[in-house]
Amino acid sequence: MGNFWFRRFSTLLSSTEKESGILGRRNWNSIPIPHRTIPEPKGQDFDFVNVVHSHLVHSDWTKLDSLSSGLTAFRVKHVLLRIQKDHVLSLEFFNWVRSRNPSVHTLETHSIILHVLTRNRKFKSAEKILRTILASDSINLPSKLFEAMLYSYRLCDSSPLAFDCLFKNFAHMRKFRNATDTFSRMKDYGFLPTVESCNAYMSSLLDLRRVDIALGFYREMRRHRISPNVFTLNMVICGYCRLGKLDKAAEVFGEMENMGFSPTVVSYNTLILGYCNKGLLSMAVNLKFMMGKNRVQPNVITFNTLINGFCKEGKLHEANKLLREMKAMKLDPNTVTYNTLINGCIQQGNSEMGGRLYEEMLRNQVKADILTYNSLILGLCKEGKTKKAAYLVKELEKKNLVPNASTFSALISGQCIRKNTDRAFQLYKSMVRSGFHPNEHTFQMLMCAFCNNEDFDGGAQFLREMFERSVVPDLDSLYKLCAGLCQGGKEQLVMSLCSEMEARHLVPNGFDMDKIIGFGIKNGSKAFGDEL
Numbered sequence: 188m189g190n191f192w193f194r195r196f197s198t199l200l201s202s203t204e205k206e207s208g209i210l211g212r213r214n215w216n217s218i219p220i221p222h223r224t225i226p227e228p229k230g231q232d233f234d235f236v237n238v239v240h241s242h243l244v245h246s247d248w249t250k251l252d253s254l255s256s257g258l259t260a261f262r263v264k265h266v267l268l269r270i271q272k273d274h275v276l277s278l279e280f281f282n283w284v285r286s287r288n289p290s291v292h293t294l295e296t297h298s299i300i301l302h303v304l305t306r307n308r309k310f311k312s313a314e315k316i317l318r319t320i321l322a323s324d325s326i327n328l329p330s331k332l333f334e335a336m337l338y339s340y341r342l343c344d345s346s347p348l349a350f351d352c353l354f355k356n357f358a359h360m361r362k363f364r365n366a367t368d369t370f371s372r373m374k375d376y377g378f379l380p381t382v383e384s385c386n387a388y389m390s391s392l393l394d395l396r397r398v399d400i401a402l403g404f405y406r407e408m409r410r411h412r413i414s415p416n417v418f419t420l421n422m423v424i425c426g427y428c429r430l431g432k433l434d435k436a437a438e439v440f441g442e443m444e445n446m447g448f449s450p451t452v453v454s455y456n457t458l459i460l461g462y463c464n465k466g467l468l469s470m471a472v473n474l475k476f477m478m479g480k481n482r483v484q485p486n487v488i489t490f491n492t493l494i495n496g497f498c499k500e501g502k503l504h505e506a507n508k509l510l511r512e513m514k515a516m517k518l519d520p521n522t523v524t525y526n527t528l529i530n531g532c533i534q535q536g537n538s539e540m541g542g543r544l545y546e547e548m549l550r551n552q553v554k555a556d557i558l559t560y561n562s563l564i565l566g567l568c569k570e571g572k573t574k575k576a577a578y579l580v581k582e583l584e585k586k587n588l589v590p591n592a593s594t595f596s597a598l599i600s601g602q603c604i605r606k607n608t609d610r611a612f613q614l615y616k617s618m619v620r621s622g623f624h625p626n627e628h629t630f631q632m633l634m635c636a637f638c639n640n641e642d643f644d645g646g647a648q649f650l651r652e653m654f655e656r657s658v659v660p661d662l663d664s665l666y667k668l669c670a671g672l673c674q675g676g677k678e679q680l681v682m683s684l685c686s687e688m689e690a691r692h693l694v695p696n697g698f699d700m701d702k703i704i705g706f707g708i709k710n711g712s713k714a715f716g717d718e719l
Contacts (some may be wrong), residue, residue, distance in 0.1 A: 195638050198382025217377030223338040227263050236265045255287035263291055267299045271343055274307040294335040302343035305352050317356045318327050329365040333372055347378040354380045358388035382416050399427045417448045421457055428461030436461055463496030491523050522554055530562040538566030553696055561593045568601025576601055592623040603636035608645055634664040643671035653692055662695045
């Protein structure tokens with residue numbers, strides 16, 4: 188998909204024409220803007236337009252209501268063209284027509300009001316109208332709208348901001364193909380979008396993880412001399428960081444001052460996150476020191492990012508040191524800060540420290556959320572303290588928090604550790620009834636518990652549950668289950684399970700059915716079990 192869009196950019200945006208750099212400056216090689224005239228009103232049309240115009244000028248809306256049955260698209264166009272210098276009156280009339288006879292409005296009447304509004308920089312009103320038009324699923328509508336706006340451009344003595352508004356709305360609505368086509372057609376006629384609209388396009392692409400397309404578009408911006416701003420460059424840094432190209436990200440960061448911009452706290456935080464994600468913690472910390480030297484104040488996000496980086500590496504001492512530094516700078520740790528530290532403690536098997544952080548969190552009146560409790564519940568369950576975990580689950584209701592998939596998974600793990608497979612399976616069923624989807628780890632954990640507890644009948648029942656949910660079983664647990672069932676004289680059940688697994692295409696890699704049949708059936712259950 189990424190390659191398709193990159194090729195599309197290359198095709199649509201590459202040209203040999205002389206480049207124009209800013210919105211509204213047209214170059215000599217641009218395609219001339221067409222000028223389409225519309226026939227002048229005559230007879231009854233002429234009289235109708237004159238009367239409506241008179242009522243509008245005198246704000247006599249009562250008399251206008253009596254004329255609503257005579258509205259036509261032709262008449263509405265001429266009225267709008269007569270009053271276009273008054274954008275307030277133009278919008279009032281446009282909305283009045285829509286309320287009385289919406290079918291009268293065409294793409295031409297819409298394009299006229301869009302030109303009127305954007306020429307007067309009433310972008311919110313224009314965007315509202317655009318979104319109403321673009322809500323249609325018609326495939327050809329975006330192209331036809333561009334043409335309608337193009338043909339009415341000179342009639343309305345408009346500005347390129349009309350097309351910029353169209354491009355920006357395609358970006359906000361994530362209609363990327365339409366945005367790309369609009370960019371290309373604007374360029375053909377010598378217009379280019381503002382940097383703010385380009386930023387909206389790049390931001391939408393990054394939100395959908397289409398980093399390759401966003402960076403490709405940035406290169407097109409530079410090729411057409413659309414000057415980026417600091418927000419653009421921050422997104423470019425973010426894009427390179429997501430691709431793991433930290434050298435490129437650092438290069439853009441270093442070039443910001445040469446381009447006339449000072450890196451902001453967002454610039455630093457973005458690059459710090461990139462370093463942390465790659466485990467380059469010393470470089471991330473050095474960047475934080477650079478912030479101080481360059482008089483950029485680190486914020487809560489800066490510290491949360493670094494704390495998370497150290498917690499992921501199991502370096503709790505350094506993470507807690509950052510917490511102390513954060514407090515010394517009068518930055519209040521938030522829910523994310525505490526959740527990150529608590530989870531880091533739990534992952535390192537230090538639930539006691541996690542509990543102390545939770546108590547500190549409550550003392551400082553920082554709101555605990557479901558992630559906080561899930562980490563604490565998991566820590567208790569890992570230690571087999573299921574009663575204490577159950578107490579915390581009851582606390583959720585008091586805090587108006589709803590258990591989620593991770594809550595159930597943690598509780599299931601606790602029962603598995605205590606070898607209470609019946610209770611674990613009951614929790615699993617409660618999880619499913621509550622509408623949550625267990626992940627692969629939960630399934631493997633339960634299957635392993637059934638086998639370790641030598642509850643092979645329960646394991647067979649659960650395996651069929653996995654089949655129903657199209658989950659591939661873990662290879663080792665599957666072999667253990669088959670061995671246990673065969674040793675219990677249930678070779679036919681093993682064969683049935685294997686056949687069903689094969690029919691559903693859920694056979695794990697490395698699974699040898701011949702081994703199951705050959706040693707489990709032919710040579711007897713005990714021999715099969717010994718072989719495994």
